[in-house]
Amino acid sequence: VGCIDCHMGVGKDHGQHKAELKMPDAAACGQCHVKQFGERESERDTYTWPQDQWPKGRPSHALSYKANVENAVWAAMEQREVAEGCTFCHTPQNTCNSCHTRHEFSAVEARKPQACAQCHNGVDHNEFENYMLSKHGTVYQTRSDKWDWNAPLANALEKGGMNAPTCQFCHMEYEGAFTHNMVRKVRWAFEPTTTIADNLKHPWFEKRKEQWITTCSNCHSDSFARAYIEMMDKGVISGVKITENSRNVLVKLYNDGLLPGQTTNR
Numbered sequence: 001v002g003c004i005d006c007h008m009g010v011g012k013d014h015g016q017h018k019a020e021l022k023m024p025d026a027a028a029c030g031q032c033h034v035k036q037f038g039e040r041e042s043e044r045d046t047y048t049w050p051q052d053q054w055p056k057g058r059p060s061h062a063l064s065y066k067a068n069v070e071n072a073v074w075a076a077m078e079q080r081e082v083a084e085g086c087t088f089c090h091t092p093q094n095t096c097n098s099c100h101t102r103h104e105f106s107a108v109e110a111r112k113p114q115a116c117a118q119c120h121n122g123v124d125h126n127e128f129e130n131y132m133l134s135k136h137g138t139v140y141q142t143r144s145d146k147w148d149w150n151a152p153l154a155n156a157l158e159k160g161g162m163n164a165p166t167c168q169f170c171h172m173e174y175e176g177a178f179t180h181n182m183v184r185k186v187r188w189a190f191e192p193t194t195t196i197a198d199n200l201k202h203p204w205f206e207k208r209k210e211q212w213i214t215t216c217s218n219c220h221s222d223s224f225a226r227a228y229i230e231m232m233d234k235g236v237i238s239g240v241k242i243t244e245n246s247r248n249v250l251v252k253l254y255n256d257g258l259l260p261g262q263t264t265n266r
Contacts, residue, residue: 001032029096039180040092046183050204053195060183061092089119108149111156113140116167125190131167139164153178157218165219173215185211188236197240200233 006024008015010031015021022028030037043062057063068074068090077083092098098118099110109115117128131137143163151160153169154177162169172178174185187208188196199205209229216225253259 025094026092026096033096036180042181043183046181047186050202051195051199053191053199054189059186059189061098063093064090065093111149111153111166111168112144113137113167120167127167136164136166140166170215173218174211175214184208185215187212192236192240192243194240194244197237 004012004015006028007022008020026037026040030041041062043060044057046057046060048056055067058067065087068086071086074083074086097105099115100106101109113128113131120127121129132141147156147162148160151162153172156162156169169178171182171185172180174181185208187200187205196205200209212229213222213225216228220228250259
């Protein structure tokens with residue numbers, strides 16, 4: 001693969017920089033990486049939330065930019081440099097180099113948790129911090145220098161020496177296969193609110209819970225996986241209750257005129 005294949009067209013042998021040079025998008029990658037591109041795009045049609053907790057196909061990498069620009073806060077924000085801070089993480093819909101940094105486009109890099117950390121970090125979605133402080137993350141930080149990162153995820157445990165999962169191993173695995181569709185097991189989806197907490201027993205959520213148990217059972221017993229997921233759900237539900245109680249207090253203060261208005265963005 002040469003520069004011209006990505007920046008002008010696959011198979012071309014010459015071109016005019018001024019007229020034909022382009023920044024390749026995910027669709028350009030998909031001309032050769034058809035399977036991977038198709039898997040990622042399939043996220044759009046993978047799920048429709050049973051109680052309309054999210055619009056169809058969201059949240060997902062495949063619709064990440066659309067979700068960004070259709071957000072009223074992003075669209076109305078006067079400080080566009082602040083708004084673009086959101087855009088930095090909402091690019092996987094448009095480009096593959098969010099995970100596969102150009103110009104290496106390394107599968108090895110994309111298999112490591114740090115590839116996810118570029119976006120999945122911080123106070124509003126601290127998945128990377130949670131992972132690194134977990135036992136899985138501890139094992140990764142202390143032993144992964146001995147793993148064979150060139151081994152595909154399907155062989156990572158037996159042939160790659162991986163003895164703790166990465167983000168990619170769990171979130172790309174589905175019914176024994178590893179794909180670029182990472183939303184088929186989504187349950188809480190950055191939305192720890194009553195709209196999900198009150199509906200976890202719905203068959204849609206129950207099916208996804210069972211799929212997670214299957215994933216966890218790659219390493220753990222069924223009983224351990226089931227108990228741990230139920231424990232996590234209860235923890236989140238407890239947090240939701242505290243949030244809702246706090247919200248009621250804030251609403252009362254606002255209605256009583258005791259909260260000053262905010263005239264500028266923070």
